[in-house]
Structures are given as C-alpha cells and as structure tokens.
Amino acid sequence: MARVVTAARPGVAAEDWRAAVRAASQLLVDAGAAEPRYVDRCIATVEELGPYMVVAPGVALAHARPEDGAVALGLSAVTLREPVKFGHAENDPVDVVFAFGSPDRDQHVGLLGALARRLTEGLADDLRKAGDESEVRRLMEEVAADVE
Amino acid sequence: MKGKEEPLQVLAVCGVGMGSSLILRMTAEEAFRDLGVRAKVEATDLSSAKSAKPDVILGQGMHTAEFEGAAPVVIAVTNFVDKEALKRQLEGPLREAGWLES
Numbered sequence: 001m002a003r004v005v006t007a008a009r010p011g012v013a014a015e016d017w018r019a020a021v022r023a024a025s026q027l028l029v030d031a032g033a034a035e036p037r038y039v040d041r042c043i044a045t046v047e048e049l050g051p052y053m054v055v056a057p058g059v060a061l062a063h064a065r066p067e068d069g070a071v072a073l074g075l076s077a078v079t080l081r082e083p084v085k086f087g088h089a090e091n092d093p094v095d096v097v098f099a100f101g102s103p104d105r106d107q108h109v110g111l112l113g114a115l116a117r118r119l120t121e122g123l124a125d126d127l128r129k130a131g132d133e134s135e136v137r138r139l140m141e142e143v144a145a146d147v148e
Numbered sequence: 149m150k151g152k153e154e155p156l157q158v159l160a161v162c163g164v165g166m167g168s169s170l171i172l173r174m175t176a177e178e179a180f181r182d183l184g185v186r187a188k189v190e191a192t193d194l195s196s197a198k199s200a201k202p203d204v205i206l207g208q209g210m211h212t213a214e215f216e217g218a219a220p221v222v223i224a225v226t227n228f229v230d231k232e233a234l235k236r237q238l239e240g241p242l243r244e245a246g247w248l249e250s
Contacts, residue, residue, distance in 0.1 A: 049163030052208040055171050055228040063167045089209065090226045105166055112167070116174035119229040 004144035005074040008136035024099035033074025041068035051086035070101030151247035161207035165193030
C-alpha cells in the first residue's frame with residue numbers, strides 16, 4: 001500500500017472557486033506532496049476543461065497532472081465557510097473541496113477508490129459537520145487508511 | 149449475449165481521465181453489478197474516449213453532449229457517487245439495447 005500524505009482544514013474563507021481550489025491544493029504543497037506550481041495547475045485545469053470535477057452536489061475534486069509538480073501521493077480537503085460557484089449546472093454551490101496529487105497515473109487509483117467509497121457513505125456531510133481541524137484531519141486519515 | 153457472457157465495454161470519461169472518472173468508475177462498477185450486467189468499466193479522458201468504440205459512455209453532461217451517437221448508450225451523470233440514481237438511469241437504456249433482462 002502506497003503511503004498517502006493527507007491534510008485538511010475546516011471553515012476556510014474563499015471568495016470564489018479559484019480561492020477554494022487554491023486553499024485545497026496549497027495544503028498538498030504545505031504537506032510536501034506537491035511543488036508550489038501545482039496550485040496554479042489545479043486552477044488552470046478547471047479553466048481549461050470546465051467544472052466537471054464538481055462530482056456531486058456541493059463537492060469538487062481538484063487536481064492537476066503528475067507532471068505538474070505532484071511529488072508524492074496526497075489527498076487534502078477543505079470545507080468552506082461560504083459556498084462558492086464553479087459554474088456547474090446541477091452541483092453548485094460547492095462547500096467541500098478535495099485536492100489530490102499523484103506522482104504517476106497509477107499510484108492514486110486505490111486512493112480514489114477509497115475516497116469514492118467514503119463519499120458514498122457520507123464523507124462530505126461528515127466533513128461539513130466536523131467540529132474542528134483535528135476531526136477533519138482524522139476523517140481524511142481514515143480515507144487513506146481505507147486504501148486497498 | 150453482451151452483458152451476460154461477454155462484458156459490456158463501458159467508459160467513464162472526464163477531462164484528464166485520472167480524477168473524477170475514477171470516482172465514477174467505482175460507482176458504475178457497483179451499479180452494473182447490482183443490475184446483474186457484466187461490464188468492464190474504464191476511466192479515461194475525453195480525447196482517448198473519442199477513438200474508442202465502447203458500448204456505454206458515462207460522464208458529466210458537459211462531456212457526454214460531445215458523445216451523442218458515439219456509443220449505443222450515452223448517459224449524463226450528475227452525481228458521481230450516487231449508485232442508486234445511476235442504476236435508475238441505466239435500466240431503461242440497457243433494457244432497450246437488449247443488455248438487461250426484465
């Protein structure tokens with residue numbers, strides 16, 4: 001099982017989707033899982049390809065490509081104090097933003113499988129209800145521990 | 149029959165092919181399993197999907213609009229983690245295509 005760097009922050013003040021994606025992806029940089037340029041590439045990916053990564057009501061999954069500066073397998077989450085719009089017809093507004101990075105196109109497959117499973121079980125609401133930083137961090141560590 | 153002896157070829161598409169589409173793949177695999185339809189679900193990006201000849205294409209509406217007619221069944225999925233909603237969306241088209249017994 002690949003080691004996963006996780007990070008999380010609740011109650012982030014973000015004025016728009018760019019700030020929200022920046023906050024989530026910056027956590028990967030701060031945790032040593034990505035180079036600083038990864039943050040801009042996550043924003044650029046939404047700009048270039050559209051808001052399809054708003055994968056469920058209120059939930060976005062930001063990422064860029066391995067060659068954009070992902071140095072370790074990492075997954076982060078922020079919850080937003082005020083929801084923001086990504087421009088998705090059905091799933092806006094968004095108040096939970098995940099970011100992930102993978103050093104290649106394979107290592108993250110199990111991690112996203114675990115994330116999908118936990119999302120199905122209500123992870124987004126668990127994060128929204130989490131009381132403090134330690135609790136959101138613990139929830140993300142649980143996702144990483146669930147990787148098969 | 150496809151869906152029984154031979155698995156359906158299913159593509160879960162997104163922009164890059166390594167994030168959202170993997171989430172959708174997980175949900176789709178479980179939806180097909182619940183429906184009793186054999187399916188090989190792959191996550192892919194838009195440009196790779198265009199050169200493939202799958203039986204079913206799944207993705208956000210902003211993407212599936214580009215694939216109308218590219219596969220017998222093309223379904224716009226809004227919530228990538230809602231297996232029950234996806235099953236409801238799949239049932240009719242799969243039955244119509246002869247891949248789901250009633």
